Every structure is written in structure tokens, then in C-alpha cells.
Amino acid sequence: MARPPRETGRLDEVVRTCIGCRQRADKTNLVRVVAVQESTTSVVTPDPRGTLPGRGAHLHPTHRCLDLATRRKAFGRALRIEGPLDLSAVVALMEESGPTA
């Protein structure tokens, strides 16, 4: 039913959980996002290089995972923020990368 587990056998691989589909994936397959506070809105900002400070969340750069994460309000939970979120930068990133799944 589920995908067969992949044995990597390596402890130094960095695995993160996608906040959209909740699948664990190698960090390099996910995009990191951080919340940048701007007055009353938290702007969810893609951080592909992993250089921005603060609490990050990871998701697949696909519309599906973005949609799932949005509907589950996973961004607020994962980034520990309340109030309005501006996801336009993340949406723009998905538009750029196109359907990669």
C-alpha cells in the first residue's frame, strides 16, 4: 500500500518531513521556508539555500504539497506563528518550478 521503505543505511543523511504530504524526504528534495515578520503579517519566504535565520519548515516544491499545507494550516503550526500569513512568495516559487512531481 505505502511505498516500500528505502534503506539508506546512512545516518548522516538529512531527512525532513514535508509539511504538506507529511512524507519524509531527503532535505535536498524539499524547499525550506521561514517566516519573516512584517508589521501585522508573517511573510512565508522560501529559503532554498537554507541561509535565513529562524525557525524553518520544509515542503516539496509542488502545488500539491503547497495546497495540502495551506489547507492544514501547516505553515502556522510548523513555523509557530499566529495570525495572517502571506504565502505569495511560496506560490510564486511553485509557479517557477512548475510541476516537478
Ligand SMILES: [Zn+2]
Ligand atoms: Zn510533500
